[in-house]
Amino acid sequence: MSIRVLVVDDQPLVRSGFRMIIDERPDIELVGEAADGNEAVHRAASLDPDVILMDIRMPNLDGVEATRRLVAADTHARILVLTTFDLDEYVYAAIDAGASGFLLKDVQPTDLIDAIRVVAAGNSLFAPAATQRLLARYRHPSGSTERRSLEHLTERELETLRLLASGLSNAEIAERLYVSETTVKSHVSAVLRKLRVRDRVQAVIAAFDAGLVQPGDG
Numbered sequence: 001m002s003i004r005v006l007v008v009d010d011q012p013l014v015r016s017g018f019r020m021i022i023d024e025r026p027d028i029e030l031v032g033e034a035a036d037g038n039e040a041v042h043r044a045a046s047l048d049p050d051v052i053l054m055d056i057r058m059p060n061l062d063g064v065e066a067t068r069r070l071v072a073a074d075t076h077a078r079i080l081v082l083t084t085f086d087l088d089e090y091v092y093a094a095i096d097a098g099a100s101g102f103l104l105k106d107v108q109p110t111d112l113i114d115a116i117r118v119v120a121a122g123n124s125l126f127a128p129a130a131t132q133r134l135l136a137r138y139r140h141p142s143g144s145t146e147r148r149s150l151e152h153l154t155e156r157e158l159e160t161l162r163l164l165a166s167g168l169s170n171a172e173i174a175e176r177l178y179v180s181e182t183t184v185k186s187h188v189s190a191v192l193r194k195l196r197v198r199d200r201v202q203a204v205i206a207a208f209d210a211g212l213v214q215p216g217d218g
Contacts, residue, residue, distance in 0.1 A: 002029040003120045006049035008040040008066070009033075009082065010058040014105065018053060021109045028116060037061030041069050044077060050120050052079045054099065056090040064093045071098030071198070078119040078199065100199050122199055150210050152194055158212065160187040165204045165213040 005028060007018045015033050022030045032047045034040040038061045044052060052070070056063040067079050081094040081102045094102070100119050103112065150158065156177070163173045170188070174181045188200065197203050207213050 002027050003051060003116060004029050004031045004047070004049045005116060006031060006040065006044055006047055006052045006077070007033045008035075008037070008052060008058070008063065009055040010035050011055075014055070014082075018112070021112055022116075025113055028113065037063060037066030037069075040066045041073070044070055044075055045073070049077045051116050052077045053082055053103070053116075054079050054094070055082045056094060062090070064090055064097055067094050067099050068097040078122070080115060080119055095201065095205075098198060098202070100201055149195070149206065150212060153191060157187050157191050157194070160184065161191050161203060161207050162213055164188070164191075164200055165207045 005022055007015050007022075007030060009015050009018075012035075015035075019030050019033070022028050031049055032043050034043045036058045040052065040054065040063075041061075054063040054067060058066075063081055067081065070077065070079065079094075079099040081090075081099045082105055083090065083102055084105050101115070103115055107115070150161075153161065159177065160173060163176060168176065170181050170184045174184045177184070188203075191203050192199070195203055195206050197206060
């Protein structure tokens with residue numbers, strides 16, 4: 001089955017560029033386009049995409065609020081926010097609203113396609129360095145109330161989450177824990193389920209919020 005993509009941007013030229021890139025890949029299908037956040041919410045409900053490429057700064061309804069509404073509506077789509085500036089304030093807000101990652105608008109075509117595939121598979125998009133910078137925004141003073149949110153994780157699941165927050169891949173975590181990659185995937189799935197989060201990014205943010213790790217660890 002192909003990965004179904006919805007492109008959301010108020011600039012027709014940008015949408016056209018993404019359309020041309022996506023149409024060249026047999027495993028990815030562009031199912032629709034939207035010119036603002038309101039249209040994105042409505043089109044996502046009818047088209048049921050797997051991935052949404054979401055512009056941030058748009059008229060009528062911006063990408064942050066559109067992301068928030070889509071997540072509240074329990075969409076299964078993974079949302080990649082698009083921005084001109086690396087980690088601007090709008091991007092922080094979009095990640096907080098439930099987006100799975102971000103792309104710069106000058107992204108190379110091959111990187112765009114790789115990003116769509118990565119996010120569609122349920123993974124996050126951030127390189128380790130960008131992850132640390134991003135997640136530092138979500139650090140709060142740790143306390144007993146926040147720490148209790150992780151108490152139902154097993155020791156191995158806590159260690160897996162700790163390594164995720166260090167920016168390690170499944171293969172790297174498997175090597176560190178002396179287990180198979182399949183076992184790591186099982187631990188990650190358990191962490192997501194128990195924390196009731198959408199993806200790895202949200203799980204790692206929860207780890208920082210709870211004080212399990214600090215920016216710069218690892």
